[in-house]
Amino acid sequence: MTTAALIVAAGRGTRAGGGTPKQWRPLKGRRVIDWTLDAFEKAGVDFTVLVLSADDPHAWTEFSGKPGLILAEGGAERAASVLNGLKALDGRGVDKVLIHDAARPCVSTALSHGIINALDLGSAAAPALAVTDALWTGADGSVTGTQDRNGLFAAQTPQGFRYQDILAAHLAHPGGAADDVEVARAAGLDVRIIPGEPDNIKITRPEDFARAERILGADMDIRLGNGYDVHRFGPGDSVILCGVEIPHEKTLQGHSDADVGMHAVTDAIYGALAQGDIGQHFPPSDPQWKGAASEIFLRHAANLAREMGFTLSNVDCTLICEYPKVGPHAAKMRSVMAEILGIEASRVSIKATTSERLGFTGRGEGIAAIATAALVKP
Secondary structure: OOEEEEEEEOOOOHHHOOOOOHHHOEEOOEEHHHHHHHHHHHHOOOEEEEEEOOOOHHHHHHHOOOOOEEEEEOOOOHHHHHHHHHHHOOOOOOOEEEEEEOOOOOOOHHHHHHHHHHOOOOOEEEEEEEOOOOEEEEEOOEEEEEEOOOOOEEEOOOEEEEHHHHHHHHHHOOOOOOOHHHHHHHOOOOEEEEEOOOOOOOOOOOHHHHHHHHHHHOOOEEEEEEEEEEEEEEEOOEEEEOOEEEEOOEEEOOOOOOOHHHHHHHHHHHHHHOOOOHHHHOOOOOHHHOOOOOHHHHHHHHHHHHHOOOEEEEEEEEEEOOOOOOHHHHHHHHHHHHHHHOOOHHHEEEEEEOOOOOHHHHOOOEEEEEEEEEEEEO
């Protein structure tokens, strides 16, 4: 089935302070709206409708023409904005729609998938948290009574619906609803309650930004990759290891400069990104890479990680050989690798070990390298 997300981002959000609508305010290095849009991209929806205020021309210019993103104009109140967004999906073959507040940037992929799956069983489903705190009534700063909390739930978004059902419900509704569940129920739709998530907060007041930052900081995308490479010795007078030329009675043979350390680190980065290996990006069958400096490959891998939104946290490379001795050159290797990778030398580990005279490295037939790379996306 085709699924769409409808994100309502036309409000002013004055209670959050700051003078700027909360959806456009910075949050942990990005804007609130960026986190929210990214959440539904990760959820794999087919279309996203972004409902924007007509008074925000910069936003319309920024988001116009983006693949899979449909823009709709906000209305005088929330229900009107949602209806405009639903109309923008007409004719696109949408079966399910998730309606979400832009000010909930911490929504998880698991919650969105839970709502989508629940729509296989009915017309509507929405997340909520059972109220567990005592409830009071009050006036003039004093408690006037208590309220029974049994059967009470705190509503969240995204609220999910069969598209045609919620479109018909909004078309028939007079307006003024608190949320889309109210509109659905007024049309006679049964709404299934899905367990919400405490971290799925709505940014309403200034202090909510700090809480959202803590939540998003704990939800980082951390990737680990490993790489392995080996090259045989051949006639020569030096080897290149991790970008440093070391005098030796032999050289390493390969299609490029045969820098076994750089190759292992490069493949570790590609591996963490699930982007194949050096051979896929720089085929040995292509003569332009014959004798090429391996830093070309390493820079490409590091740049690709940045383009995909990742920060290279650290790399660890172990060179396996009986000779040459790596220790005297390790500091320079770390410096060279750090410059190419664009990180501090303190985040680059280069070390060596022997294979106790066992195997091809022990017989002095070549050098092997293993490497690990850690990538982080906030």
